[in-house]
Amino acid sequence: MKTRTRSDIRILSGLSHLALAFWAIIIIGPILWVFLSSFKSPEEIFSSPWTIPAELRWDNWVRAWNTARIGIYMRNSIIVVGISTIGTMLLGSMAAYVLARYRFVGNRFIYFLFVSGLAFPIFLALVPLFFVLNGRDFTPFTWLGHLIGNGDQGLLGTHTGLILTYIAWSLPFTIFFLSAFFKTLPTSVAEAALIDGAGHYKLFFRVMLPMAKPGLISVGIFNLIGQWAQYLLPLYLIPGGEDTEAKWLLTQGIASISTSAGFKSDWEALFAAITIAILPMIIIYALMQRQIQAGLTAGAIK
Amino acid sequence: MRHGRYPFIASFLALPVLLYAVLVIYPTLRTFYLSMTVWRGFDVPPVWVGFENYTTLFKDDRFTQAIKHHLELLVVLPLVTIAIALFFAFLLNVGGGSSGGVRKGVWGSKFYRVVFFLPQVLAIVIVGVMFQTVYRSDNTGLINGILDVVGLAPTALLVNKNTALWAIMFVAVWQAVGFYVVLFSAAMASIPAEIYEAAELDGATRISLFFRVTLPLLWDTLQVAWVYLGIAAFDFFALVNVLAQENGYGGPDGATTMLGVELYYNFTKSKLGYASAIGVVLFFLTLTFAALTLRVTRRESVEYQ
Numbered sequence: 001m002k003t004r005t006r007s008d009i010r011i012l013s014g015l016s017h018l019a020l021a022f023w024a025i026i027i028i029g030p031i032l033w034v035f036l037s038s039f040k041s042p043e044e045i046f047s048s049p050w051t052i053p054a055e056l057r058w059d060n061w062v063r064a065w066n067t068a069r070i071g072i073y074m075r076n077s078i079i080v081v082g083i084s085t086i087g088t089m090l091l092g093s094m095a096a097y098v099l100a101r102y103r104f105v106g107n108r109f110i111y112f113l114f115v116s117g118l119a120f121p122i123f124l125a126l127v128p129l130f131f132v133l134n135g136r137d138f139t140p141f142t143w144l145g146h147l148i149g150n151g152d153q154g155l156l157g158t159h160t161g162l163i164l165t166y167i168a169w170s171l172p173f174t175i176f177f178l179s180a181f182f183k184t185l186p187t188s189v190a191e192a193a194l195i196d197g198a199g200h201y202k203l204f205f206r207v208m209l210p211m212a213k214p215g216l217i218s219v220g221i222f223n224l225i226g227q228w229a230q231y232l233l234p235l236y237l238i239p240g241g242e243d244t245e246a247k248w249l250l251t252q253g254i255a256s257i258s259t260s261a262g263f264k265s266d267w268e269a270l271f272a273a274i275t276i277a278i279l280p281m282i283i284i285y286a287l288m289q290r291q292i293q294a295g296l297t298a299g300a301i302k
Numbered sequence: 303m304r305h306g307r308y309p310f311i312a313s314f315l316a317l318p319v320l321l322y323a324v325l326v327i328y329p330t331l332r333t334f335y336l337s338m339t340v341w342r343g344f345d346v347p348p349v350w351v352g353f354e355n356y357t358t359l360f361k362d363d364r365f366t367q368a369i370k371h372h373l374e375l376l377v378v379l380p381l382v383t384i385a386i387a388l389f390f391a392f393l394l395n396v397g398g399g400s401s402g403g404v405r406k407g408v409w410g411s412k413f414y415r416v417v418f419f420l421p422q423v424l425a426i427v428i429v430g431v432m433f434q435t436v437y438r439s440d441n442t443g444l445i446n447g448i449l450d451v452v453g454l455a456p457t458a459l460l461v462n463k464n465t466a467l468w469a470i471m472f473v474a475v476w477q478a479v480g481f482y483v484v485l486f487s488a489a490m491a492s493i494p495a496e497i498y499e500a501a502e503l504d505g506a507t508r509i510s511l512f513f514r515v516t517l518p519l520l521w522d523t524l525q526v527a528w529v530y531l532g533i534a535a536f537d538f539f540a541l542v543n544v545l546a547q548e549n550g551y552g553g554p555d556g557a558t559t560m561l562g563v564e565l566y567y568n569f570t571k572s573k574l575g576y577a578s579a580i581g582v583v584l585f586f587l588t589l590t591f592a593a594l595t596l597r598v599t600r601r602e603s604v605e606y607q
Contacts, residue, residue, distance in 0.1 A: 020394075024418070123580075127336060132328065282420065
């Protein structure tokens with residue numbers, strides 16, 4: 001009897017490993033295949049998917065970077081997402097802090113206004129958002145557009161417009177998460193700082209913000225990866241056309257070169273473009289996978 | 303200490319509230335109004351037509367198709383993703399039997415968890431473009447390469463009306479599973495080891511451990527997962543946009559279309575009132591689903607306690 005259960009266990013764990021390995025291959029397989037294909041010659045690609053590149057043809061990467069403009073798209077994405085993540089964290093933590101730790105008339109109303117945003121799908125706002133950004137429905141954006149040299153288009157088709165939109169749409173979760181976090185911080189430290197003569201601003205930037213660091217890192221990662229993956233907003237708010245394509249973000253650029261007629265014939269460059277787009281994320285993930293897993297699941301586990 | 307309290311509060315709230323009001327609240331509310339109008343943009347103001355857009359919508363075949371696809375997705379996406387993720391999470395956390403009274407996962411669990419979660423950090427559109435190359439209908443695609451090795455005829459999954467939606471759904475599952483493996487793992491880690499020990503003393507096998515102990519204790523997390531995946535089923539856009547035939551417009555012949563896809567199409571055609579109406583329907587469907595799920599599953603959760 002005992003030996004039977006033991007062999008049962010062995011079979012079962014063999015099957016377990018088979019299933020796990022199978023899924024691991026399904027995940028890694030396509031990524032590895034695209035990576036290898038980015039070094040192939042056209043002949044190698046068209047003869048069979050199983051060929052191994054005879055040499056590392058970096059010129060595919062160079063064509064993707066320059067001709068397919070992945071370099072520009074990558075730069076745009078880094079600028080937009082970098083600034084908007086920092087902006088989200090700054091504005092989000094400021095609002096969350098005040099809402100969590102100060103009592104004033106309208107506090108609950110503003111808090112629920114922000115948190116209700118968690119229920120709005122972005123689809124619900126896309127059409128009017130276009131006309132807010134181009135200044136038709138919000139005149140200050142027309143002025144801003146003139147100020148940054150975008151003519152009568154307001155903030156439509158600009159990185160500034162996209163950054164502000166990213167920040168605004170990231171606020172509900174950021175405030176929801178961080179205000180809960182600020183509430184848990186001890187009041188004794190704050191009181192001591194105030195007695196020492198620190199003002200409200202100093203208290204926030206010098207005492208509370210450093211104490212909230214673990215929460216800030218989680219939400220920061222969550223926002224960074226979410227905004228990096230954003231596709232709908234750039235698609236609607238930086239529409240195509242000769243003059244705006246140089247402002248496209250990476251997600252837009254990759255989606256576009258995969259369908260554009262010119263690149264149907266340059267599949268090596270397409271493979272290289274995909275590889276260049278995903279490689280930085282894989283490297284960052286490899287370096288800090290623990291924090292990233294924690295950050296991305298923070299909202300659900302809470 | 304009270305000095306400067308209100309100026310401080312105002313200075314910290316002004317900018318976030320302004321941005322949020324202008325870029326989230328206003329456009330969201332305005333969509334409801336626009337959905338009752340006919341509007342082609344700019345110079346001419348919107349013309350009020352009441353519920354006309356909605357009546358047209360419910361007669362539109364593309365709309366009906368999209369709703370049907372969302373309902374299919376609503377069943378398949380959570381069911382498949384949760385089943386796979388639950389299975390793997392169990393293997394990774396308790397599947398390895400116990401040693402010294404501590405439950406552990408099978409050998410290499412750490413590695414598997416890292417790999418499974420990887421697709422989460424990739425932008426879904428880029429994942430879509432990657433699978434474009436995997437699904438390619440000629441012999442350069444990865445799938446056809448595998449079929450060729452096995453000796454089967456090449457297939458065009460995205461071109462075939464009967465398989466296109468499934469092929470796209472697979473990519474969504476491919477990306478989602480890892481997230482739920484981590485989510486379920488965290489929940490399983492919080493189940494006290496004594497419960498497993500007691501069950502094992504009673505002679506429970508690993509399979510009955512899973513169904514009798516793990517699953518019931520995970521109910522709340524499963525509920526969260528179901529709501530998340532259901533919302534994802536309504537938010538479906540990027541994958542269709544890059545994988546579907548007819549330049550991403552839900553092809554072939556509307557076989558993969560979704561509400562977000564129809565919305566974008568009507569937006570690009572400057573049918574702004576109609577596009578807004580689609581947005582409103584999408585919102586109410588999502589809201590109804592979330593409210594229903596939380597309601598229905600809450601009752602069952604009480605039965606377990």
